[in-house]
Structures are given as structure tokens and as C-alpha cells.
Amino acid sequence: MHSKFIRILVFFGCLTIISSQLFCSDLLKRNHTKFxxxxxxxxxxxxxxxxxxxxxxxxxxxxxxxxxxxxxxxxxxxxxxxxxxxxxxxxxxxxxxxxxxxxxxxxxxxxxxxxxxxxxxxxxxxxxxxxxxxxxxxxxxxxxxxxxxxGYAPENSTCFPSVGLFMYYYDERMNYTEATSTCEGHRGYLARIVSDIRTNFISFMIQQQIFDINKATVGILQSTFNESVNVPLEIPIKHAFIGLKELRRKGNFVDSLDIPLKCFLYRAWAPKYPSEESRPGCVAITASRSWKMFDCRKRAPFICELKPTKPRRINRRKFNRRCSLKRSNN
Incomplete structure (x- = not known):
């Protein structure tokens, strides 16, 4: 009897794991793109x-x-x-x-x-x-x-080769809800980071921006005081909101496409995170390639990822026509 009970538990445990894998696989396949x-x-x-x-x-x-x-x-x-x-x-x-x-x-x-x-x-x-x-x-x-x-790709977007286009709002501070709305207004969402290659690249964007701001500020000081400044300046850009937030049930996180964090193997939590605070938190990525949780009401820089989109207007029939050498853009 005891052996039979254990077999039943193992069976339902395996069934739960398989169902979870099928659920995650179905969610990940929905992110279909079109050229x-x-x-x-x-x-x-x-x-x-x-x-x-x-x-x-x-x-x-x-x-x-x-x-x-x-x-x-x-x-x-x-x-x-x-x-x-x-x-x-x-x-x-x-x-x-x-x-x-x-x-x-x-x-x-x-x-x-x-x-x-x-x-x-x-x-x-x-x-x-x-x-x-x-x-x-x-x-x-x-x-x-x-x-x-x-079909929509703004001039100030940054290409992550073979991954996508991103926009970094380093000079703006918004709470998580405002940042989400801003990204949606640019046909995007808060950047997805649940892989090592994404986390490393987006962290590099923050590092590069800190470097550029330091370099520009040092240049201003040098031109103003006509002296060499060798010590890097402290820049208040240490993290940026990305597309990962905690739901009301503690420990349950979803990304910008509402895919649960449990569907991914990769984690990059900073030490002592995720924290056990009472209020569900929103995740920010740091320049040191780690994730931290903050109060979603906190105002911080943020990084958007653009959705693949079709052009506003396109005449498909003309693509079957002969090229005109009189017009540079046929």
C-alpha cells in the first residue's frame, strides 16, 4: 500500500513537470516575428x-x-x-x-x-x-x-546584433508603470533580460553611458578650468528598470511578455536578492550585470526593447516590377 502511494505521488509529480514544460514551451513559441x-x-x-x-x-x-x-x-x-x-x-x-x-x-x-x-x-x-x-x-x-x-526603427535606437533594437532612457526618471507606458508608446516594452547574452549586453549599455557622461563632463571641466582632471566623476546612473516584475504572490516573476521567470533557467540576482520585502517589487539591471529589486514606485532610468513591426505604408505589388534607373528609390 505504501509503495503504491509513492508511485502515485511520483506519477503526479512527473505529470506536473511535463505540464509546466509544455506550458512554457507554448508561451515561448508565441513570440513569432515576420519580415x-x-x-x-x-x-x-x-x-x-x-x-x-x-x-x-x-x-x-x-x-x-x-x-x-x-x-x-x-x-x-x-x-x-x-x-x-x-x-x-x-x-x-x-x-x-x-x-x-x-x-x-x-x-x-x-x-x-x-x-x-x-x-x-x-x-x-x-x-x-x-x-x-x-x-x-x-x-x-x-x-x-x-x-x-x-518597419519602425527610430534613429536613436541601438541594435543588439541578432537580438533586437533597444532604446535607453538614461536621462529620464520614471516609476515602473510610467516606464512601461513610455515603451509602449514607442511600439515596444521594457527590455527582456532573462538570458546571459541579454543581461551582459544591456549592462554594457549602462556602462557605456556612464563612461560617455564621465568623458563629456571631464571635457567640460578641462575646457572651463584649463586643467587636467584624472579622477572619474561619480555619476548617479547605477541601474535601470527592465521587463521583470513580481506578482502579488511573492516570488512569482513575469517578464514583459507575461512569461513566468520559472520558464527560464538563467538568473543574475545580486547578493541578497530577491528580497523578502512585504511589497511586490520591480526589477532593475545594474552596470555590474546583476538584477536588483526595487519598489515599483521608485523613479529610475529604464531601457525599452522595440517590437518587430510592419511598415506604416507599403505597396507589395511594386516589388514585382522592373527597377527604374531614373528613380533612386523605386
Whole structure:
């Protein structure tokens, strides 16, 4: 009888563990992202992490997802071409046009030089970071279109390669609720940090900001007093709110996507944290790569993570058209 009772307890214990794992797995799969076409007949010159020739757009998307890319350039080999054009698909026709305009008497030689100096061609180039702001790294290229997870990417956002875009509000102090609303207003949420790579990167953002403020302040003092200042100044930026908070039940934490902390193995609590205070707390990350709990009413800097978003306006049909050499942005 005693043995049978133990077996029943073990059975229900295993069932609870399996149910918990399935619950967490389902939550983590819901964070699905989608690439959007943003620029026609242009490619991004951002850092390329991998490239290959693929059969179609879906294969390029799969290749980008496998390499944790945030954007990619895709070459539409079947795009309609100008009738009678004999220049091969491996050349960017904007380069051909420029070569003809610069040296009209040596067209054949110039085209041969273009072919010789062109990098190996792959119709799927996946990128670790997307274009932001005015997309200054885009290049006119008739071979490619540019796709990205981030149709909305402000100029002041910081790319964490292969992870996402972040915005650091180091010069503003808000409580946790206000910080959450501010992030949502920028199509984002308080940054998720439940992994070693995320914690290390976001802590580095704080360290870099402290360094930049120190450097700028020292420069002001040097120019004002015309003397060398060798001692680093004390800057009141030691931590920033991120997307992890405690629920009313003590010890139960959820991130910005309402995924319980128990679904992750990684922890980076500072010594003596999480604390056993009576009021549920909100979590901040420190420059020393650790997590601390604070009263959610405390005002502190904070870090937002931008959601992958589709562009405000896009005409998908034009991506099947032939590139126009008369317009830099097709």
C-alpha cells in the first residue's frame, strides 16, 4: 500500500513537470516575428552574417531565421527586365549606368571591370542589424530588395546584433508603470533580460553611458578650468528598470511578455536578492550585470526593447516590377 502511494505521488509529480514544460514551451513559441519588404531595388550595406543562393523568398526567410538575422537582402532573379538589355543579372544596373556616364568611350571595358571586381553573388544576404532612422546604409541595387523585422526603427535606437533594437532612457526618471507606458508608446516594452547574452549586453549599455557622461563632463571641466582632471566623476546612473516584475504572490516573476521567470533557467540576482520585502517589487539591471529589486514606485532610468513591426505604408505589388534607373528609390 505504501509503495503504491509513492508511485502515485511520483506519477503526479512527473505529470506536473511535463505540464509546466509544455506550458512554457507554448508561451515561448508565441513570440513569432515576420519580415516585411521595405525598399524596392535597394540593398542594405549593414554587416552581413551569412549568404547563400536560394530557390525563392520563403527559403531566404528560413535562412534568415536560422541565422537569427534581423533583416536581409533578397535578389528577385525573375524580376522583369528592360527589353533588349544584355547585361547579366549579376551586375547592379545602377553601377552600369554610372560607368557609362563617367566614361562613355570605354563602355565595354568598364563593364568588364565591373564583372571582374564584383563580389561573389548570392541572392540571399542576411544581416545582423536592420536599417534605422533614414536608412542611410541603403545602396541602390537592381539585383535586390530589402526586408526587415523593423518597419519602425527610430534613429536613436541601438541594435543588439541578432537580438533586437533597444532604446535607453538614461536621462529620464520614471516609476515602473510610467516606464512601461513610455515603451509602449514607442511600439515596444521594457527590455527582456532573462538570458546571459541579454543581461551582459544591456549592462554594457549602462556602462557605456556612464563612461560617455564621465568623458563629456571631464571635457567640460578641462575646457572651463584649463586643467587636467584624472579622477572619474561619480555619476548617479547605477541601474535601470527592465521587463521583470513580481506578482502579488511573492516570488512569482513575469517578464514583459507575461512569461513566468520559472520558464527560464538563467538568473543574475545580486547578493541578497530577491528580497523578502512585504511589497511586490520591480526589477532593475545594474552596470555590474546583476538584477536588483526595487519598489515599483521608485523613479529610475529604464531601457525599452522595440517590437518587430510592419511598415506604416507599403505597396507589395511594386516589388514585382522592373527597377527604374531614373528613380533612386523605386
Amino acid at each position: 516585411h519588404p521595405v525598399r524596392h531595388c535597394q540593398r542594405s550595406n549593414k554587416t552581413r552574417i551569412a549568404a547563400k543562393n536560394v530557390a525563392n523568398l520563403n527559403k531566404c526567410i528560413q535562412f534568415a531565421e536560422h541565422n537569427q538575422a534581423l533583416a536581409f537582402n533578397f535578389g528577385h532573379g525573375k524580376r522583369p527586365r528592360k527589353k533588349g538589355d544584355q547585361v547579366g543579372d549579376l551586375l547592379n544596373l545602377f553601377d552600369v549606368k554610372r560607368a557609362k556616364e563617367e566614361n562613355k568611350t570605354k563602355i565595354e571595358k568598364d563593364l568588364h571591370a565591373l564583372e571582374e571586381n564584383t563580389d561573389p553573388y548570392f541572392d540571399c544576404e542576411v544581416l545582423s542589424c536592420p536599417e534605422v532612422g533614414n536608412m542611410s546604409s541603403l545602396i541602390n541595387d537592381t539585383r535586390f530588395d530589402y526586408y526587415t523585422l523593423y
